[in-house]
Amino acid sequence: MSETSPTAKGPDFSRGDGLLPAIAQDSRTGEVLMLAYMNAESYAETLASGRAVYFSRSRQRLWRKGEESGNVQLVRAIHIDCDADTILLSVEQIGGAACHEGYSSCFFRRVTPAGLEVVGQRVFDPAEVYGKK
Amino acid sequence: MSETSPTAKGPDFSRGDGLLPAIAQDSRTGEVLMLAYMNAESYAETLASGRAVYFSRSRQRLWRKGEESGNVQLVRAIHIDCDADTILLSVEQIGGAACHEGYSSCFFRRVTPAGLEVVGQRVFDPAEVYGKK
Numbered sequence: 001m002s003e004t005s006p007t008a009k010g011p012d013f014s015r016g017d018g019l020l021p022a023i024a025q026d027s028r029t030g031e032v033l034m035l036a037y038m039n040a041e042s043y044a045e046t047l048a049s050g051r052a053v054y055f056s057r058s059r060q061r062l063w064r065k066g067e068e069s070g071n072v073q074l075v076r077a078i079h080i081d082c083d084a085d086t087i088l089l090s091v092e093q094i095g096g097a098a099c100h101e102g103y104s105s106c107f108f109r110r111v112t113p114a115g116l117e118v119v120g121q122r123v124f125d126p127a128e129v130y131g132k133k
Numbered sequence: 134m135s136e137t138s139p140t141a142k143g144p145d146f147s148r149g150d151g152l153l154p155a156i157a158q159d160s161r162t163g164e165v166l167m168l169a170y171m172n173a174e175s176y177a178e179t180l181a182s183g184r185a186v187y188f189s190r191s192r193q194r195l196w197r198k199g200e201e202s203g204n205v206q207l208v209r210a211i212h213i214d215c216d217a218d219t220i221l222l223s224v225e226q227i228g229g230a231a232c233h234e235g236y237s238s239c240f241f242r243r244v245t246p247a248g249l250e251v252v253g254q255r256v257f258d259p260a261e262v263y264g265k266k
Contacts, residue, residue, distance in 0.1 A: 009248050021154050021168060030163030035154060035219040047244075079240035080249070082232050086168040088240045099215055107212035107221045111180075115142050116213070 012084040013040040019055060022087040024098060027076040033098035034106040036063070038087060050075050052089055069129045071095035097123035100130065145217040146173040152188060155220040157231060159238075160209040166231035167239040169196070171220060183208050185222055202262045204228035230256035233263065 011020050018040065024033045036054035038046070042062050045053040052073035056063040066072030073091035080087055099106040101122075108120025144153050152170040159166055169187035171179070175195050178186040185206035189196040199205030206224035213220055232239040234255075241253025 010244055023156055023165060023168065025165055032156060032158055032165065032221055035156065035214065078244040079252070080242055080244060081168065081239035082234050082236075082241070083239075086239075088165055101215050103215075106214035106216075106219075108215070109213055111143055111211040111213060119212070 010084070011038070011043060011080050011087050013043070015083075015085045019057070020085055020087055022052075022054060022089055024052060024073055024089045024091050024093075027090040027092055031105050032107060033091070033093060033104070036065075043087070046075060046089075047078075052091055066094065069095065069100070071097060073098070095124070100126060102126045102129070143217070144171070144176060144213050144220050146176070148216075148218045152190070153218055153220055155185075155187060155222055157185060157206055157222045157224050157226075160223040160225055164238050165240060166224070166226060166237070169198075176220070179208060179222075185224055199227065202228065202233070204230060206231070228257070233259060235259045235262070
């Protein structure tokens with residue numbers, strides 16, 4: 001819990017391994033859509049383009065959200081937390097679904113004593129969006 | 134992007150280094166309050182106690198949110214994402230402020246072309262809550 005630097009201009013990518021968690025929240029509904037990671041390059045491109053660009057840890061490359069599905073995220077605001085090591089994006093989710101499984105939010109499953117309960121509604125069929133190549 | 138396992142019961146702590154990011158969202162306002170990390174032990178205690186328990190990376194120990202300030206988080210719901218590697222807590226934030234700097238949310242600073250702008254309102258004075266020991 002470092003003190004806030006009054007001279008800070010943005011996220012502190014010197015923390016951790018240069019990858020910071022970035023939360024995407026729907027700018028209209030407040031729904032938390034997903035969490036991904038950003039490095040300095042993806043953050044800079046997000047600022048420049050106005051669209052959310054993440055860094056894919058599994059693919060080890062920039063991930064321009066929606067590059068395959070067309071469901072881009074238009075960034076309406078960016079906030080950072082007190083430690084400058086987490087990014088909060090307020091976004092307009094094109095297509096109405098952030099999750100590659102077709103749900104509006106990746107958090108479509110609720111933990112219950114009986115196990116996981118799917119509480120989200122599917123907006124699209126993943127097979128139609130990703131499956132026909 | 135693994136497929137969802139229908140038999141999954143909760144977060145997959147085998148991913149990463151056993152620490153998963155956990156987002157706390159205000160259950161009434163939808164405001165994103167903070168992001169911290171959980172290990173399996175802190176998650177289990179969260180389930181058992183109904184209060185948010187994180188794992189402090191800087192202190193390398195369980196962090197029972199509010200243990201010092203009294204501003205505990207009562208957990209109203211838990212969701213996990215499609216990859217089961219991020220946790221979303223819906224919480225009632227006692228004291229009205231999640232941030233150790235006295236703001237309701239840790240994301241009290243907005244990124245603007247001119248630098249960071251404080252957009253949150255202080256709920257308490259950190260010196261009064263933490264400073265007099």
